Amino acid sequence: MFSKLLIANRGEIACRVATTCRRLGIATVAVFSEADRHAKHVALADEAVLIGPAPVSDSYLQYERIIGAARRTGAQAIHPGYGFLSENEAFARACAEAGLVFVGPPVAAIAAMGSKAAAKALMQEAAVPLVPGYHGADQEPARLRREADAIGYPVLLKASAGGGGKGMRVVERGDDFATALASCQREARASFGDDRILIEKYLLRPRHVEVQVFADRHGHALYLFDRDCSVQRRHQKVIEEAPAPGLSEATRRAMGEAAVAAARAVAYEGAGTVEFIVSPDGAFYFMEMNTRLQVEHPVTELVTGLDLVEWQLRVAAGEPLPLTEQAALRTDGHAIEARIYAEDPSRGFLPSTGAITHLQVPAASEFAQPDAAGVRIDSGVRAGDSITPYYDPMIAKLIVHGATRAQACDRLVQALDRFEIVGPRTNVAFLRRLVDSEAFRTARLDTGLIERNQATLLAQAGVPALTALALALAAALASEQGEAPGDSPWTRLAFWRVNADARRVWHFRLSEDGADPAPIEVIWQRDTRTGEGAIEYEGRRHAFAVVSDGKTRHDDGSSGTVTVELDGHRFSGSVFHEPARALFHVFADGGHWALELPEHKPAATEDELAGGRLTAPMPGKVVALLVEVGQAVEKGTPLLVLEAMKMEHTILAPAAGVVSELRYAVGDQVDDGAALLVVDASA
Structure with a gap:
């Protein structure tokens, strides 16, 4: 070793x-x-x-x-x-x-499988089933069109050197072929430096099933069973599971043996994945072989109990496979992996960038077998890290294991409910709806599942539920109590009034990227004689009480489980408070609401009051300067508008004074904590 x-x-x-x-x-x-x-x-x-x-x-x-x-x-x-x-x-x-x-595998094996066309020719010689298609060297458009016509529409155009869904087009009819071919070639050339195209019969409602293979230099080659990767968006995988549901044992065995035959055909060594397309009638066809470990390898580890990275290292060091007989391999239970991305499902799954200001994950093991609750998390991201445009926007892989597929689905939903991410937009709520959908629960899987069900899967949370508002209000009340110095009767009786009920209007705003904050009015009231509370929302009055305010302090804000009682029913959720942005992030019922409370802007620090040196509460862009050098301002005067994550934030004067310095111009990007301008309070 x-x-x-x-x-x-x-x-x-x-x-x-x-x-x-x-x-x-x-x-x-x-x-x-x-x-x-x-x-x-x-x-x-x-x-x-x-x-x-x-x-x-x-x-x-x-x-x-x-x-x-x-x-x-x-x-x-x-x-x-x-x-x-x-x-x-x-x-x-x-x-x-x-x-x-x-x-990894030998150079010759990488070369053999690097070209999809060459790989398919090798698989044909090895008697591995292939989708009807054209994989020839003649790339003249006229020849490609004739081959497509002969195969019969719809056909799939694929970049020969491609992967990751790039350089792929479905052509429904011959009249569209020339345009689709030109587009496919341009994308293939830009992505891979190679515009060669192959054509395959496009199967309607196919499944994407792959087989994990391992081989060593001592002549041993095994398959570590199958995974279903059908749930995809933009030809990229979203959820993977092992074993693939609904396959007969005969099909599993035939597919595994075909995968081993593919590996032996190129004298393979190490970990590899042979990908198949499976038609509704159960027939399977070779697609490609990935000559590396796959992102979804943890589901195989959880059902086999093996460490595939350790197997890779041992094979690379010249050792034989830890298990050399196919009969020695077994699977136990069911595993599902969900890829948690910084992306916006409602906008075509476009990547979302920015700093992760808060990251709370469910209790789980990391990079190993699951914990007692069957949960594992693999992640290279921590709170405080930024998702940049340079790399894949994956935040984490959430992997669960259960005795049955139904139990694994339940555990995945429960674990997704405990994920809290503040910063870039994510697909967590989308994943929860997906896993809980009837199509997924009943394993009616194919590569078009998301597209067919996007109306329900991409549904937005919209105006927050009353319970989310009540949880945010409870956290805001707790925040105000926490700001009072020390413990005194004046702290404990902050809302006591003489001969009158305590009554206050709270102006929340639903803060969503790409839209103006939606105003939401909540009237809070407490009877000073009985101590009973109530809130009014959209013209209706509800009995309201804070059971637990969940205050847990962190460097980046406060977070904790909040419990409220509304009309005799108790509800709980997690609330994360970002004081710098006056935002209360409510995580409840599988949803995430960002509720802004402008009156909760943080008070100025002593340093700011003395020197008037104002800093950016987050990275962003200056979109407006509202004052000039030499201008006198009063406490609370708007000074500058900062845009971050497509939302505007107005910086207010912490004290009366004179603007002595402007350090940025409109259009400038600023870092978190950057000194924006100086207000001279002594003037």
Whole structure:
């Protein structure tokens, strides 16, 4: 086994490899870009080497720098993770030439499977079932059109060198072929530097099922069963599960044996995934082979009890597979993985960037077998990290295990309900609706599931439920009580009145990206004689009491479980308060509401009152300057408008004075905590 290994990747897979290496007593070296200086994978490794600026083309794809880092640190092997250089033939060859072990298949196997067209020709020779199609070298548009006509529409155009859903087009009729071909070739050329196209018969309502294979240099090759990856958006996987539901044992065995035949056809070594398309009648066809570990490998680990990264390392070190007989492998129960992304499902799943100001995850094990409740989380992101435009916007992988598929679904819903993320928009609520949908629960799976059900799956939360408002109000009341100095009768009786009920109007606003905050009025009232409380919302009065305010202090705000009673019924939820932005984030019933309370802007600090030095409460852009240098202002005068995450925030004067300095102009980007302007209170 190796004594030191370099991890040529980032994010959760780099953390995953580092964790397994630590268990095996292998020292690790991380590589990182300038954007990843403080990343989790850097902290987990024993050593770390800077390899370049943030863009992947200047850092994680610079394999000469990675190999140089391995040599300087004395690493004996390089684990490529997945993505980036994991299937790069030139990188694997350069590792061998440098005397370094590439934790992956031989160069020849990567080359054989790197071209989809060449791979399909090899599979045809190995008697692996193929979808009817054209994989030839003649790429003249006229020839491609004739082949498509012969196959019969609809057909699927695919980039020969592609992956990840890029360079793919479905063509419904011959009249659309030329336009689709030109578009597909442009995207393939831009993404892969190769515009060769193959054509396949497009199967209606197909499933995407893949088989995990492992082989060593001693002639052993096994399949570690199957996974269903049918639930996709934009040809990219969203949820994966093992084993694939609804397959007969005969089909599972035939598919596994075909996958092993594919691996043997290219003299494969290490971990690989053979992907199949499965028609509604149960017939399966080879799609491609990924010559690396897959993002969804944890579901296989949870049903087999095996550590696939450890298997990779042992095979790369020249050892035989830990298990060499297919009959020795077994599965137990059912596992499902949900990919939690910083993205906006309502806007075509566009990535969302920004700092993660709050991250609360359910209790779980990390990078290992699940905890007692059957939950595991793999993540390379921590609270305070930023999702940048440079890398994949995955925040975490949530993996659950149950004795049955139904139990696994229940556990996944429960775990998603306990995920709290503040900062970029995420797909957590979308995932919960997806897992709880009838189509998913009944395993009616195919690659069009999301598209067919998008009306319900992409439904927005809209105006918050009364319970969400009540929870936010309880947290706001607790926040006001907490701001009073010390414990005194005046603190405990903050709302006591002489011969009158305490009554107050709270002006919440529903804060959503891309829209003006929606005003919401809640009237709170307390009877000073009986102590009973009530709220009025949309013209209706409701008995209201705070059972528990859930105050738990954190550096980034306050968070905790809040319980209220409305008309005799108790409701609980988690509330995270961002004082700098006057936002109360309510997590309840699988939803997330961001409720702004402008009157809860934080009071100025003593330093600000003395010097008037105002700072940005978050990263953003200056969109308006409302004052000039030399202008006299009163306390509370609007000074500047900052835009962050498509919402505007007005900076107010903390005290009377004269504006002595403006440090930014309209259009400037500012960092969190940047000094924006100076108000001279002494003037």
